[in-house]
Amino acid sequence: MPSLLRELGEGATNFFERAGRITRFGLQLAALTPTSLLRVRPVIEQVYNTGALSLVIIMTCGLFVGMVLGLQGYEMLNRVGSEEYLGTAAALSLLKELGPVVTALLFAGRAGTALAAEIGLMRATDQIAAMEIMAVDPMRRVVVPRFLGGVIAMPLLTATFIAIGMFGAQLIGVQFFGIDQGSFWSQIRGTVELDDVAEGLIKGAVFGVACSLIAVYEGYNAVPTAEGVGRATTRTVVVSAVVTLVLDYLLTALML
Amino acid sequence: MRPSRTIDISTGLFVLLGFAAILFLVTQITNREFTLNSTSYRLRAEFENIGGLKAGAPVSMAGVTVGRVEDIQYDQKLYKAVVTLRLDGHYDEIPNDSDASILTSGLLGGQYVGISPGGSEEYFKDGDQVTFVQDAVVLENLISKYLFNTATKQPDAPAPEAAPATQE
Secondary structure, three states: OHHHHHHHHHHHHHHHHHHHHHHHHHHHHHHHHHHHHHOHHHHHHHHHHHOHHHHHHHHHHHHHHHHHHHHHHHHHHHHOOOHHHHHHHHHHHHHHHHHHHHHHHHHHHHHHHHHHHHHHHHHHOOHHHHHHHOOOOHHHHHHHHHHHHHHHHHHHHHHHHHHHHHHHHHHHHHHHOOOOHHHHHHHHHHHOOHHHHHHHHHHHHHHHHHHHHHHHHHHHOOOOOHHHHHHHHHHHHHHHHHHHHHHHHHHHHHHO | OOOHHHHHHHHHHHHHHHHHHHHHHHHHHOOOOOOOOOOOEEEEEEEOOOOOOOOOOEEEEOOEEEEEEEEEEEEOOOOEEEEEEEEOOOOOOOEOOOEEEEEEOOOOOOEEEEEEOOOOOOEOOOOEEEOEEEOOOOHHHHHHHHHHHHHHHOOOOOOHHHHHHHHO
16 A cells, blocks of 8 residues: 555656656747847758648548548538538537647657657767767757757648648538539638638647657657667657647637 | 658648638638728617617617627616627718617527617717617517517406417
């Protein structure tokens, strides 16, 4: 019994310690951001790495999520005899919920792991130590551009995901089930407000900051062994997914 | 490492695509066909009951959106809801005896303010008050009114609920 209590206490302390260290790391990144933005080149490269390279998977998944929404939504709305609301249902679910969340999960899986593994491997192969010896700040040189790349890419990926998802829903609703195209779009326009779009993009931006921060933190603080890098990569995905869903709840409650 | 030109071009394309998607979401999906410009003006209307009217609801004349509900306040002295309407400056020839009523679009749709023109030669100006108003129709009041009317019309007839019994 005392050992159980001790483990619980230790677990809680560890959790708070990690939360505190991630926060401190994030503040450090934020402090370095303005000067790093002056050197555009590395940031552009990282927008390419995290954004442009994730585009294919984001678009494919967006299309399929939209098409599933079309099928499921039609099936459900058909039971209550209001199929014309399919567009509204799909648009609101994509904008407010599925778009940002699924994009963040995919982003953590595709870009977050790549960031963590890259930085972790730099740590394991002593590249980061070498930089420190040469008086090059690895935070400024390696970590901040990768973080900024993710932060810039995520809202754009979210918007792309939602737009493609709408196309997918339209494909199923209009082309497959034969809902009138005009009424599909006019229903959407009549009910979706600018606030809903803003909610989706804000969520995307917040998830982008969170997932990028977790990825670079885990990579930078990886145990410098092959196993350590592997564990950092795994933890990036797990922590990102949990944090995304918790933040999603908080943001939804906040913006209701 | 790929040549930096390819990276630049793909990054540029990616960023463009992202912004195109945002533009699509903002213009195509939301209700933006009506934006108020700087020439718009405000009208004030007092209602006994606004039903489910919300700020941002459309103000329409003959079905065309001419403005938006800007603000809704409850006046403690008048015991009325004070609704501020903001009308597009293009529509500056609305007779000042026009009446405003709170209507519902469709059976389950949202509520909006409909303006039907009066016959005055004078037009509404900024800050004017709409004198003739019609409240939102509350379904419960309507039903109870109907029930009371039927009850008073046929004093010795059975209550309306019992009427179908004669079908036997």
